[in-house]
Amino acid sequence: MARTRLPNEAPARAEANGYRRGYHRETDRLTGIKQYGEKELKAQDFILDLYVTWCWKYGTDEQDGKPPAPVDRDSVRASVLRKGAPAPLTVDIKDFLRFYVKQSKGRINTYSSVKSVLKQAEPFFKGFARVTGTLTVEEEKSEVYKWVKRVLPTEGDTINQCLPKHNFGQPDLDRILLALWTRSDLKYHERYKIQFTFLIHTYCWTGARINAFFKGGLRYKDIHLVLRRRAGGHGSELIWKIDQRWVKNNRNPNTVVFSAAGKEHSRLLYNDGAMLLTLASADKALFGFDSLEDLWQQEIPPGETHVVLRWKESVEELPILRQIKKGIVTEDPWLLSSFTAMFREVLDIEGYSSGAGVHQIRRDLGKKVDRDYTEVERSQHILQSDPRIFGQSYVANTSSVDGQAAFLQETADHSVIEYFQGLEQFREPGAPIRLPKAMKADLEKDPEVVALQERASTASDSRERDEARKARERLLKRLEHRAFISFRHRWTRERRDWKILTRGKVSSEVDTDNGRLILLIPERARIADKMKRESGLTMNEMRDATRDLLTLCTRDYTVFFRPGEEPINGLCPVCNREMHTIEKRYRSDHIHGCCKKERANEIGQKVSCLRYCYDCMEWYVQGSEWDEHCQRHLSDLPKILGTMTYCSTLIKPAFCPFHLATNLPASERMQSWERDADALRHMKNEHLGKVNWPSAICCDKELEDEQSFYYHLSDCHGYSLQSLNATRKRKRQDDGTGQAKKKRKGGEEEEEEEKVKEEKYCEVPAGERALTVTRREADPTLPVINGDDTSRCSTNSRQAFTDAHALLDGAPHFRRAMSLCSSVDGDSERLGDYGFEPTDCFISRYVNPSPSPTPSKCPEIYGPKSQDPDCFISHFVKLPPPSPTPPAKDEHEAPLNRSLATTDRSIIQASIEGSYSNTSDSRNPKGPRIKLKLNHRPPKIILRLGEPSKDRRRAGKRQGGSKRRGKA
Ligand SMILES: [Zn+2]
Ligand SMILES: [Zn+2]
Ligand SMILES: [Zn+2]
Ligand SMILES: [Zn+2]
Known part of the structure; x- marks a missing residue:
């Protein structure tokens, strides 16, 4: 009953409500004006x-085809597009439109295709009507369309051709999913x-x-x-409805959505339910459930079949698919470009040479849906209601009919059609x-490119230079893609x-070593195994897989620890640091270092x-x-010889192809380096000179x-050539600048970046093994600590430590030099046992150009966080008990210019330099000091050790005695 x-x-x-x-009135007067979407407006404006x-x-033509008297573009616009x-x-x-064609660039041909010209004509008419209010007569429009379709192509510039359509x-x-989950590259x-x-499932x-x-x-x-x-009445399963809000031409994405239902699948490869659950669980998004186990304990009340779940209110607006920056999951939605790049890469790696995109998926689904559902159902599902467009754009070029079978009244075989409609034909496993x-x-x-390079180098101001450089980069990228x-x-x-030509007797081009990281x-490894299961x-099993997925998804990826070397509660399992x-x-x-020491202790x-x-993640004793x-690994060496980091x-360390090809013992053939740059340098120094x-x-x-x-090496064996390029660049720059200078800073002599010096050999002290003296060029590609870290220990070269260890282990006379300052002067501190006082130890870092020449006390050693002098000692100096060195005559200033590399086969190319001074001044109140430099690469590590006074003499003597230098 109506309310009165x-x-x-x-x-x-009504008035109270506004x-x-x-x-x-003004807007209501307009009739027949369509509301356009953002994309349409953009096309019209263009x-x-x-x-x-x-x-x-x-x-x-109204002006006889002549440009009007010089007018600016704005007034032309005001005139031709006025109301x-x-x-x-x-x-x-x-x-x-002819003008449009001539200035265009086509994807298939030089100019735009007929289809793209038509795509411009329509927004032109619509846009013109929208801006000026003048409607174009229908006959004129259809005349233009016909002209584009029939006359324009005969003139040759624009052709009626589309990219081939595949599914x-x-x-x-x-x-692609198997590749994603089983390949480690x-x-x-x-x-x-x-x-x-x-997403790809969806x-x-x-x-x-x-x-x-x-x-x-x-x-x-x-x-x-x-x-x-579940159907059998045993347990429960997830089902869901997914809303598409951002559907083409949907102008009210907040209220109008298009939904499709989803359910779990028993094969992990197809189970988007497990993926969804993992993401939701990682985000703790489900209301009432804190963990997967909680959810799995949920029962469906007797007599009922469904339990409706809901999200926590706090996550409703949170995107499910998000960006990850520097290993941290942000709250920003995932970028389309990132998804397509990933799609592209997976396809590439699987050897697909043709592009594939979401539209190909859509086309394939459309075809399959078309077979089993009505047109109405199809158009609702894939949201394309126009059967004309479906027929045009959603059908592959190859017919879906098995004509032979139809004619002969036999059962149709669609596998042939699927091959020619699909992307398989464009796939070549192992393709570059x-x-x-x-x-x-x-x-x-x-x-x-050369012209742009020249323009950049001769540019008068920085803006012009930048522009030329950027243009060059863009051009290179374009050329590279085309090439x-x-x-x-x-x-x-x-x-x-x-x-x-080989009658099919070819070996596989597919690299089989891509599963290494998975193991x-x-x-x-478990997920990969389950993904493969048919x-x-x-x-x-599915629940186990979901747990594994969740572990993977939520794990901290900042650092990967080798198996058996994981920290325990954030502490080093060996030294509790x-x-x-x-x-x-x-x-x-x-x-790794701690474990090595521990292991060495264990086995003496x-x-x-x-x-x-x-490979085996195990320690072995040399010999x-x-x-x-090593012999065991030699037979199945991977193709990749460069390093791999995760x-x-x-x-995986780097191997040398020359060494691998020799007849030496297996361990020597499998000599390895922790950095590609070192392996490359080894090849250059040892092998390349001898190659014809x-x-x-x-x-x-x-x-x-x-x-x-x-x-x-780079293309086939995965070597990084970065260091090579950088070295060259540096060399080129150095040519102009001349020699390295010595500089006085704060009263103390410090060397600036050492420039390249040729390899030099020093005379081998009696009774010692040969030592190669290498003063290596500072490697500018190495990471350096940036910023305000003058107070930080210069540990930024991982290799430096390894090298220092090996160097000290393998250089007996260096140890002897060290032992000079190691006599005990009764200090109860452990460091004192080695002859140092805490204040004697400095480590300075030298970066080129040195931003902070001030040496600083290293917190790694004496900072509040570590009160452990052993840390320093074990990192840098391994001291044997003081050896009785016969005293000899004094030398006041005796540079200990010993630079050496280990005698061990891995030829670690760092050098240590020492100098001794017994002058006592304001900067050096403690008297005699030994300065030891580990010349590695930026930063150089300089240890300055105060020498205990007792041993002054011996120290001076010893260093003086061992400083003769030879020449190569
Ligand atoms: Zn440790
Ligand atoms: Zn092994
Ligand atoms: Zn080699
Ligand atoms: Zn090769």
Whole structure:
């Protein structure tokens, strides 16, 4: 029954709510004006702007095709696009579209295709009507469309051709997901992998457009979770509804959504439920459940079939798919570009040479849905209601009909069609994923690039220089992409030819060593195993997998610790040092070092005798044990010979191809380096000089010269050539600057960056093994601590420590020099036992250009965090008990210019220099001091050790005695 109201009641209520008579008169007068979406408006504005340019430059026919008297572009715009401006003549529109074609760049051809011209004509008419209010007559429009379709292509500039259309089907999905979860050369944060898997599933099941989950992000409120009793009545499973808010032309994304249902799958490869649950659990998003176990204990009340779950209110607006920056999951929605790049990379690595995108997925789903559902159902599911467009853009070029079977009335075989519709035909396993280094280097010789380079170097001001540089970068990128596409094309063709010529007897090009990292992480190994399984998992297996996924997703990836070397409660398991007091990139090395020492103690061996196998993650004793062990690995050496790091931790050292090819004992052949730069330097010093180019060093491949060898190392064996390039650059710069200078700073002599000096050999002291003296060039590519860390220990070169250890272990006469200052002077402090006082130890860091020449007390040693002098000693100085050195005559100033490398085969190329001074001045109140320098690379490490007074004499003598230097 209708409610009766007083006549005044309704107006009073409306006015109270803000109604004003005639307030919107102006806008309400307009009729027939469509509301356009953001994208449409952009397209209209683009083409109208171009139209204004055309009018401004060439004039319309109304003015006899002559540009009007010099007018600025703005007034042309004001005139041709004014309210009520007359519609342009058809002849003008045609001319304008010709202009559009000639200035365009096509994807397939030189110019835009017919399709893209048509795509411009429509927004032009619509935009013109919107801006001027003048509608173009329908006949004129259709005349223009027809002209574009039929006349324009005959003139040759624009052709009626589209990119071939293919589908992304189930085999492709399987392949990329397996690659993602089983290959270790795809280094993504585990959460990204989970997000990617979930999203690609969702695209495959829903056929959503790519923007659907990116424009405003997929938020928790867009998914409605329900727990349902399993079909057998045993346990429960997740089902959900996912809302697409960012659907094409949806102008009210906040209220209007398009939903699709989802459910779990028994194969892990297809189970987006497990992915969703992992993400939700990592975000602690479910109301009432703190953990997976809590959720799994949830029962469905007797007699009921469903339990509706909900999100915590605090997470409703939180995007499910998020960005990860520097290993930290942010609250920002995942970027489309990041997803597509990942998609692209996985496809590349699986050998797909054709691009694939979400639209191919959509097309494939559309085809399959079309087979089993009505047109209405299809258009609702994939949100494309226009059957004309579906027929045009959603059907692959190859017909879906098995004509032969239809004609012969046999059962249709669609596998053939699927092959030709799909992407499989473009796949060539092992196809290159990047341009070879040599070809990349050639691009720099492109005349256009050279011209830009010249412009940059001759630019008068910095802005011009920057612009030229940026333009060069852009050009290089473009050239590189083009070169890569044609290179891969050529490679694929050659490979296919080779298969034919060898009658199919070819070895696989696929690198089989890509699972290595997976094995290091048990969760990843288990997940990889379950992903591969073709049968369904049991409920418990799936739960285990979900737990593993959650562990992977939430683990701290700042540092990876080798198995058995994980910190316990944030402490080093050996020395109990707090991990957070060590810089991230040295944490695993610290524990590694501690474990080494512990192990050496256990088995009563010297630390320097231990060798670590990065494959087995085990320690071995140098000698026959290590040799036997290496022998086992020699047979299945990976193709990658360069180093591999994972989360700041070295997981594979670099090997030398020359050494590997020799007949030496296995341990020598498998000599390894912790940095590519060191291995490269070794090759340069030891082998490359003896090679007669061209030569086949490895891979049975003839290499022309040293440079092509380096390129081969990089392309084929995963070496990083960064240090090589940097060294060259530095050398070039140095040429102009001349010699290194010595500088006086604060009264103390300090050397600036040492410039390259040739290798020198010093005479071998009697009774000692040969020592190579290498003063190495500071390596500018090495990471240095930036900022205000004058107070920090200069531990920023991981290698420096390793080198220092080895150096001291393997350099007996250095130890002797050290022992001079190690006599005990009764101090109860442990450091005193070694002859030092805390204040005697300084470590300074020298960075080029040195920002902080002030030596600082190293907190690593004496800072509040560590009161442990052993730390210093063990890091730098291993002292044997003081040796009785016969006293000899005094020398007042005796530089101990001993630079040495270890005699051990790994030729560690650092040097130690010492100088002795017994002058006592204001800067040196303590009297005689020994200064020891570890010349490694920036930072140089300088230890200044005060010498206990008792041993002054002997110290002076000893150093003086051992300072003779020879020449190479
Ligand atoms: Zn430790
Ligand atoms: Zn091993
Ligand atoms: Zn070698
Ligand atoms: Zn090779």
